[in-house]
Amino acid sequence: xxxxxxxxxxxxxxxxxxxxxxxxxxxxxxxxxxxxxxxxxxxxxxxxxxxxxxxxxxxxxxxxxxxxxxxxxxxxxxxxxxxxxxxxxxxxxxxxxxxxxxxxxxxxxxxxxxxxxxxxxxxxxxxxxxxxxxxxxxxxxxxxxxxxxxxxxxxxxxxxxxxxxxxxxxxxxxxxxxxxxxxxxxxxxxxxxxxxxxxxxxxxxxxxxxxxxxxxxxxxxxxxxxxxxxxxxxxxxxxxxxxxxxxxxxxxxxxxxxxxxxxxxxxxxxxxxxxxxxxxxxxxxxxxxxxxxxxxxxxxxxxxxxxxxxxxxxxxxxxxxxxxxxxxxxxxxxxxxxxxxxxxxxxxxxxxxxxxxxxxxxxxxxxxxx
Numbered sequence: 001x002x003x004x005x006x007x008x009x010x011x012x013x014x015x016x017x018x019x020x021x022x023x024x025x026x027x028x029x030x031x032x033x034x035x036x037x038x039x040x041x042x043x044x045x046x047x048x049x050x051x052x053x054x055x056x057x058x059x060x061x062x063x064x065x066x067x068x069x070x071x072x073x074x075x076x077x078x079x080x081x082x083x084x085x086x087x088x089x090x091x092x093x094x095x096x097x098x099x100x101x102x103x104x105x106x107x108x109x110x111x112x113x114x115x116x117x118x119x120x121x122x123x124x125x126x127x128x129x130x131x132x133x134x135x136x137x138x139x140x141x142x143x144x145x146x147x148x149x150x151x152x153x154x155x156x157x158x159x160x161x162x163x164x165x166x167x168x169x170x171x172x173x174x175x176x177x178x179x180x181x182x183x184x185x186x187x188x189x190x191x192x193x194x195x196x197x198x199x200x201x202x203x204x205x206x207x208x209x210x211x212x213x214x215x216x217x218x219x220x221x222x223x224x225x226x227x228x229x230x231x232x233x234x235x236x237x238x239x240x241x242x243x244x245x246x247x248x249x250x251x252x253x254x255x256x257x258x259x260x261x262x263x264x265x266x267x268x269x270x271x272x273x274x275x276x277x278x279x280x281x282x283x284x285x286x287x288x289x290x291x292x293x294x295x296x297x298x299x300x301x302x303x304x305x306x307x308x309x310x311x312x313x314x315x316x317x318x319x320x321x322x323x324x325x326x327x328x329x330x331x332x333x334x335x336x337x338x339x340x341x342x343x344x345x346x347x348x349x350x351x352x353x354x355x356x357x358x359x360x361x362x363x364x365x366x367x368x369x370x
Contacts, residue, residue, distance in 0.1 A: 024098050186220050273366075291364070293354035304327070
């Protein structure tokens with residue numbers, strides 16, 4: 001299972017491939033009707049021919065894809081004529097693309113943005129479980145923590161596994177003690193959550209428990225952890241990993257689209273918009289969060305000496321700073337390099353938010369440091 005840090009390392013390494021290199025993002029989801037009888041092999045073959053990939057490399061790539069049984073939804077492949085060849089399987093769904101030229105790592109950034117680590121707390125009064133989803137996969141990190149299994153509970157003379165005490169006073173004392181231990185248990189869980197959130201770089205939390213218990217857990221969470229809570233959901237405490245992923249995936253997508261709309265609102269009030277203005281601000285180091293639509297199409301003019309981009313071709317066809325030659329370069333590649341060099345993060349907008357960014361913000365926007 002690839003972790004986000006693994007994907008970042010892959011992107012950094014592949015970016016150093018010699019040019020030209022082959023980048024493939026292939027939809028191999030066996031559950032998709034368009035992939036019956038390995039139809040993705042035909043699509044790949046057509047794309048390799050269209051990109052005029054050298055014959056020996058094309059044969060090697062096709063041989064690999066034809067012989068492999070799909071393991072997940074997306075196959076990612078990078079290769080170069082001098083022998084480099086590496087493949088990865090992602091459960092995340094990415095747009096299908098094949099490129100021959102500069103290494104194409106923008107879809108990896110899209111995956112990191114769209115499928116960022118999310119924590120799901122699944123609990124009731126007796127049990128607590130914690131799942132982490134990232135890159136379309138899910139894993140249970142805190143398993144079957146049980147309030148009734150703590151050493152302290154064994155000191156209670158009335159076991160919850162036996163018949164409840166009869167009589168108003170006894171019953172009230174039992175319920176009071178039960179609630180006391182439940183709250184103590186949630187405080188212990190809160191400490192575990194802090195460590196887990198830090199370990200996995202979790203950016204968003206979903207609480208899946210009864211309304212009363214959800215409020216109790218939130219009340220004992222550290223402030224910085226409580227601030228990550230984005231939504232609540234209803235799931236049975238004994239749900240399987242697959243069920244958790246299925247039920248939460250749709251909620252995660254809604255949360256991501258809502259987050260994008262919030263960022264667009266902030267950009268409208270306090271940010272910068274338009275291709276020329278945003279590109280200039282990015283190169284000046286003034287942008288800390290770049291908002292870009294997906295798919296990110298178009299070209300920029302690039303100076304290899306200055307490592308700078310221009311939205312339009314300079315008047316004399318030369319870099320306005322050093323006077324050297326400029327070349328056309330995919331806008332996505334130029335923005336990724338500029339953002340990486342200036343410690344800016346990219347947030348990709350999808351669906352209706354991407355359309356809004358193109359139509360109302362001139363195709364690009366950013367939140368500025370100053």
